[in-house]
Amino acid sequence: MPQADVVDQPSTEGGVDVLTIEGVAVRFGGVAALSDANLTVKAGTVTGLIGPNGAGKTTLFNVISGLQTPDRGSVHLYDTDITKMKPHRRARLGLARTFQRLELFGTLSAGENVQVGLESSVKWWQWRHMKRAFPWVKSGVPVVDGVPVGEPTGPGSIAVVTSDRLLDGVGLGGLGAEQASAMPTGLARMVELARALAMAPKVLLLDEPGSGLDDAESQALGELLCTLAQGGMGVLLVEHDMELVMRICDYIYVLDFGDIISSGTPDEIRKDPVVQAAYLGTVEVDPEGGVVGHFGDEVAVERTIDPTTEALPTEGEAVEG
């Protein structure tokens, strides 16, 4: 399918398959974290991946990004089989991700975090980069429209300017000098997002980016993700904020006990009795502990939270701090 269609009109039909997961299974000892996961992300769409805590969402992300080797199954980026590839090679092919539990370079500033992503293809041992360590070497960066171009690193270079812009883009304008570990969770998540975007990925995996954000911020995040998808990126989103998922996703997969139990457009998912059963099932076990969640504005469905072990991360407050 031609890519142009996608940019103008993101739809469930979407563009080419940028990410294809087939029959992925992961076992931890006797526990099957994923038993047979199949999933496709199309260029120019936001694809949602929802499911109860412990359903295997983060494990699937780890399999895709290479932090976990699957026991069975395959992962393809476009037509390239990346199942056995090292994480950094996958990233160079255009796969970027964020983490549910923050993985920032804590000692670096927010801007430097983004710069590490921007400069990841720069070979530091080349003389043209090494010589910048000498203070008397002029940067020699040509400036076009007030933006230095040509040199990827160093003061005033494209990396610094672009990282500022990326931080602006995720709502962190002016916070570039802030030490990453000193930032509140919500803002830190946005630094992770900016760092991922810095790699100009073809596929972006987001693990609960909305937790720690307030309503307005999560609204803005939704708009940003839609903009990115319109630019042709394939976004795979794990998120507990159902309102956000239902609003921005073109297609949704529901994962439960390591299996994809359902998939479809947000409307189809809302009405799917299998999904409702899976979600309502937990409530029957313990009606007292069940918590009401919402699929969009419509059906009130009990959230699938095991009240014995999990706090509820709705509104993103629970993960804050």
Added chain:
Amino acid sequence: MTNFLQFTIFGVMLGAGYAIAATGLVVTYTTSGVFNFAQGAVGMIAAFGYWELVSAHNQPTWAALIIVLIVGASISGAFVERILMRRLHGASAERPVMVTLGLMVILTGVATVVWSPTVQRTVNPQINGQFRLVGINIQDQYVLIIGVAIAVAIGLRLLFYSTRTGYALRAVVDDPELLGMSGVSPNRMSQYGWILGFFMAALSGVLLAPTQTTGISIESFTLLVVSGYAAAIVGRLRNIPVTFAAAIAIGLAENYILNYVEPHLSSDLARDVDTALPMLFLFAALVTLPSVRLRAVGRLTSLRAPRVAGGAESLIGGVVFLVIAVILGVVYSNTEVKGTTLLTLGGMIMCLGIVGLSLVLVTGYSGQVSLCQFSFMGIGAFIMGKVAGGGSVLGLLLATAICAAVGALIALPTIRLSDLYLALATFAFADAVAQGFFNDGRIYGSGGLSINRISVAGVSFNGDTAEFLLVTVFFVLSAWLVLAIRRSLFGRRLVAVNDSPAAYATVGLNIGFTKVAVFAIGAAMAGLAGALYGTVQGVVGTTDFDIFPGIIFVLFVTIWGIRTVSGAFLAAVTYVVLNQVWPSSVGIFAGLGVILIGRAANGLLGIEFLHFRLPWVKRTTGLADQAAPPSFGGLALEGEASRAAG
């Protein structure tokens, strides 16, 4: 055949002794996540304590065993966990390694003061006598050691799999918080782990001591358990049965090689093989280990990194430092302290300062612990002395290049593993090089290896003042280089790979390459420093680059601040001065210092109330200083990401 059986029995006995110590290590590691480098030193103290009670004070065996194992080892294990280790939660990853090393040098330092190394001490077996079996004599003591080892293995198995405490002990390292929620104190479990670890270290020490027929010595007994480390690594620091089997196999292999291979070698070579064996086993164990899965740990470094001086600032600082050094060098050119001129001491400080700087790069920035920088120094000095008659620029260059290559070779087998394994590999390497290489009479010669002063293009640095200035220039250049690296793209990557390996890989960066590269650069700097050190002293001896001084120096850098250039320099000053004033107590100072520093990541120099601010240095504004963080908005990205790719 009789011989073979004899060797086998002895090998199994030795292996059983290692097994007790190694399983102790594993128990401590699985319950607290800390690899106790002091395990060997605890065994050594127990052996000496036992000797003191039984041989010097004629106490009965059972009383000595109770005092050493129960009162001494177990209670100190509990105290060490409570006082030293517990407050390290959340400290940077290298800190527990440093504190256990500190404990090791304190214990060896104290032992050297209490038990003079010149006296020979043989320890009587706990059980005297022997019996004959299929034509060979077997000491009762051997049977005792093997029996105790089996009892320990069975006891641990029962403890871990059949008791509630055992389940909690196994759970504690996986998720201490979750364990805490189920009503078990994770701290208490770690404490049990340390008690057991200390107990088993002491047990192996007390049991193996009588088998040392030439008497027990502080250093060799402390390092005896390196073979045990190898066994623990084969068991991946968590599998007790595998650890146990590996320990027996290593004991057997050591004894077979000793009896079947070494008689065919020249005596020097045989000694080298003998001393290098534990290290070879350790390396083999490291190579055979499967890769560790990269994990997203979600731990955010909350460390405030020290400010990095800018390009112009570091240049000015370097020039000022040089001017001060020139003035001091000229003024004090004839002063002597205890027979050594101040200029020579100053030169040594500068050389060790370069070694400290290499540690700033390797450990401070990228978080990898290297305990063998002194070995690189020794190799550098050796090359300097042997190439082109000594004192040539070629020697300097070769020392740097060869050490870089050796460094890369050491780092390579461990990059697939966690950082702890690099520390272990460097520990083994430092030990093996010190024992098997520097100590070999053919390497440095009996009177030491003499190294000439550098002379280049007709300019000789023969005079003490000229030599001092030369090494000072090298130190200033190295300091400037380290700061330039930190400010560069590569420096950002070093810090990044330390902060979050998972994120580092997922932004497309190669963790292994970065780690090997920085380790090789650090090794090269240490090699250069060693070559210069040789020219300052004029002669280097077998003990200059021993494992213990190397570790003590790392501790001093940690104490002052392993992330700063000034920390490296002050550590060199402290080390050289203390070695002049109280040479026998340097280890105790270093160990106590690192324990007192505890979790303060930036050392003494990072302690806030010691800071003063130069009036012209601008204070950086933190997030807290702003009235309110800017709201989330301005999301027009306009394809910025795709442009950034250019």
